[in-house]
Amino acid sequence: MAMLSNVEIAQRLRSLAQLLGAQGANPFKVKAYRIAADTLTTLPESVDERVRAGADLTQYPGIGKAIAAAIGEIVQTGNLQQLETLRANSSAELVDLNDHPHLDPKRVLRAYKKLGISTLAELRRKLADAGVREKLGFRLAQYLTQGLSEKQAMLLFDADPVAQALGKYLVETCGARRAESTGTMRRRVEIVAEISFLIETDRLDEVVAKLQRYGGRTELVKADENRAEFKLPTGLRLKIESAPARKWGVGLLVTTGAEAHLQKLNEAPGALPALTDPKASYPTEAEVYRAMRLAYIEPELREGRDEVTLAARDALPDLVTLREIRGELHAHSTSSDGAHGIEEMAEAARAKSYQYLGITDHSQSLRIARGVSEEALWEQVKVIDRLNERMRGIRILKSAEVDILADGSLDYPDDLLAALDYTVCSIHSRFALGKAEQTSRVLRAMDNPHFTILGHATGRLLLRRPGYELEMERVIAHAKERGCFFEINASPDRLDLSAEHARMAHEAGVKIAISTDAHHINDLEFMRCGIDQARRAGLEKADILNCLTWPQLRKAIRKVA
């Protein structure tokens, strides 16, 4: 039996999951196969080789006895008897669909019915036509279009561990002397389509050969003397480029980009000699920038906006860092849909050396998240007062994530809102309102004197949904006028405000909170994702609400009537 790549093994597990699902099997069992498949897809080592070496696969998370045995059978025979049996007993439509096991059969079959077709090939053709989207409905059409195109983007948050594993593999297995992440990952762009490394090696050919064995087998797309490009098991592109130590700085600069930044550098006086002189030695980026008579530009700023001009005047912002964060202003507890009690959350915040933690449970209308009733929130105010008397080294702030209702009113009466230290106000319903209506909804909410921070301003979920429409300029102007603030929701699939919107808010003179929206003590770690985003927006410590001490913060959020 020829060696199978991890992806090929995972594909068979996903096919099994799809047919089990279509058959109405236990959904948790179906999910277990999918999780196991995902695990295999991210492993650097060859599962096939591990099986042949007699390794115990149950050591991997999500793989137990049954799935380990299934993988063993796939490796030994190339097949899975259970899968073959299921296929033999499935309809022609399902068998056709089984080569695309990530697609949900129920949704695909519904599309077939609506369009009067029975194969994926027909569906693919039809989806190209305008008009078909209407017939299927926006969501279904989007799902199918995305599902049939090759997945090629990933959250930065998910790509980080992939890149980390690759960096390690490049040095430890491929023999590179060093490997440094570059490109969009280094610039901390929230969604990435490729992972790239600058490596130092005398034998790029050997590195390339070994990389092709990553995850069992990784496809080499193209290669030349100094660089190579691969298609990773996850669908992402991997680019590697080699540079000698004395040219490391230039190599790093060029591979980090962005293209627009490099172009601006080329236009700057003194740029060309530094970048093109073959005899020049620049082991670090700092030396390259210095040679160009520019201040060092942090990677997060290298998007080709005004950073080169600012660097020439030595007027770059001193970007905010994780260490400068003094507290958390958006966190949930078991009072609504969080996983930990208020005290536990507070202890976790104290362990991060925060001075304060705002408890922002969902408000009463958000039933699914067990929104807190008025009576319960009055009670919670007292509970927090008592906790603050007892606990040392952390102050718990009384707050709530208050729903902005469809008409722009807030989800609690004013006297209750007034009993809180501040509020985070968010939209969680009626995403489909038109832009004008949605905008006036938010503006009206901001007119309430108890409105403090707008939570996840656009409601976007990265790679999943675009968010509602909002006239952001008007919202920002209104926030400035009414003394309201924004948050950068640091949840890795939100990062909302975007860097662009955060920059706009900043330019309008509105301070921004960086908030994790933690539903679990571990989620407090998302702060670093919010910091990445804030840095991309060019924000400094002085621009961030939760870089303030509690006395400063209290003053900053107090409304002038």
Added chain:
DNA sequence: GCCGTTTTCGGCCCGACTGTTTTCAGTCG
């Protein structure tokens, strides 16, 4: 089928709202 700082069974979100629906699927956190 997997898992375990309430460990070998029982949980693994889920329940109300909306309208892309036409009798129920998709969606919000």
